[in-house]
Amino acid sequence: NGIEVMTGTSMATPHTSGVAALVWQKHRNYTPQNVKAAIMNTATHDVKNANGTTESVERVGSGRVDAVRAVNQDVIVYNADRPDIVSQSFGVTEAKTNGGVQRFTRKITVDNIGNRAHTYVVSFAGTTQMPGVSFSYDPTVSVGSGGKATITVTATVDPKALVKTQDPAQAKIQLGKARQYIGSLSGRLVLSENGQDLRLPLQIAPKPVSDMKVDANAIEFKDAKTAQTQVSLAGTALNQGGYRSALGAFELGASSPRLQSTSLPAPSTQALDLQYVGSAVKDGKLAIGISTWGNLVSVMPSSEFQVLLDTDGNGRPDWVVVTTRATGLDYPLVGLVRVVGNSLQRDGAGNIVYTDQQPLNGSWGDTDTNTMDTNAIVLPVDLTKMGLDPAQKDLSISYAVSTFSYAQSDAIDST
Incomplete structure (x- = not known):
């Protein structure tokens, strides 16, 4: 009717x-x-x-x-x-x-x-x-x-x-x-x-896009005890019409050789072939920087990045950081999930329980952090949400990075 x-x-x-x-x-x-x-x-x-x-x-x-x-x-x-x-x-x-x-x-x-x-x-x-x-x-x-x-x-x-x-x-x-x-x-x-x-x-x-470079040979530390140094940038920056180039510095955690394309389940999964991963701590947050050998069209739902965090030094993951989405929000999120036993924490209905969620790259869409068509992303984690003190000088966290795709059940690549 x-x-x-x-x-x-x-x-x-x-x-x-x-x-x-x-x-x-x-x-x-x-x-x-x-x-x-x-x-x-x-x-x-x-x-x-x-x-x-x-x-x-x-x-x-x-x-x-x-x-x-x-x-x-x-x-x-x-x-x-x-x-x-x-x-x-x-x-x-x-x-x-x-x-x-x-x-x-x-x-x-x-x-x-x-x-x-x-x-x-x-x-x-x-x-x-x-x-x-x-x-x-x-x-x-x-x-x-x-x-x-x-x-x-x-x-x-x-x-x-x-x-x-x-x-x-x-x-x-x-x-x-x-x-x-x-x-x-x-x-x-x-x-x-x-x-x-x-x-x-x-x-x-x-x-x-900017055209900025850092000469790797020019990065020097005074001695083994020195934690900071200055680097010189050369090239053309970008700051116009809502576009602004950004630079992040990370301590290299691992590098990964390029996988043979014939070993990948689909051409699009070249964007999940890990190149470098690194970490940095600033303003109470741990940032995991990831670059891949191919450009990502977008992060999720077809692709997933996962980071296992060992915060107590026993060799087993205590937390998992994973890229995810929220219903009604067209923006990739970074979720922090507690590991209970050998599994992710879930509620009575079987849904994953997120202790915290942050926007990918640490900013929402009013700041263009180039979340699409890129090979570099940053996964931010609030240290306090894991019960850690950011001011603790001897704070030590071990991490491992993996990538997943709908194209296959196993990981595409792992560190």
Whole structure:
């Protein structure tokens, strides 16, 4: 006796599968890639949030499916380099601020499977904006019956002008905490003819980066008893538009050789192949610094970092530090869990009991600590939560680091 709005793949997949069956029923010569493109290209209905703001392609792709248009579509648009992909992303692009303006190009194929020629006007409908980056493209494209044409898209990035901006459809605060996000220029490339549009998601996420180095040979201590020294930095720092470079110093705990890619369960797990781990203590907190051989897209839910802490010197872990998430909060957390016997402490329902939780890298999203698309993270631990005195001079903690992935049950790498 009414309607109900539901979201998620469990609801969308059956309906989209039905639309795909209808498309293939009419176009029996279509490949699975053709069917996918027909559905996505004609999904021209914007999806909006509760405030009426159009959701970005990163969140909802091309748009809401139009079954009738998908069935009747005989011109499709897709990635020229990867015909199975119905979008074009330049990805996260690092740009040194002293490197000058950079330009990147991508190709898009317009494939006319029908029996009449078409000429389209090309435009861009943006959903996220970002100063310092822009798209340019061929203004029109013509494709003959049964033929193909190519559209060239160029992304121009001025590193010095980049400002980190957030998707206007995103909530800035979750559970009272500033969320993480990537600044990007994104939207839909639109091909228009006689009031009918075709769309293809288009995106680039440029990120200005510093170019700073420390000469390893210049790091010297006066003698074995000296605990502090000064190091000289050389290069270009970064402090602009919400981006700021940061430096952390850690005592090296272990280094790990690179694993053979053939021994890893999936290409993405290269980001869990440990490179260096180290530790530092400051302001009452223990910080475990970790670098990996590959860049992490994000920390959790597909990846997990775990640190075992032995605080009483008996050779057995007393605490476990683990990356985790909280429901309703789009930010990676670092949880501290007590070890009871040989297991993590749990409540009566079997849920892990966290003694404390800290934001990854020690800061929330209002300070950009580069939590995504990076190979370096910091796991902070409040020493007092473990009953330890940060001022204790002979404080000794042993630790071991492991990484885990959904791709396999055993650890990907361990120190």
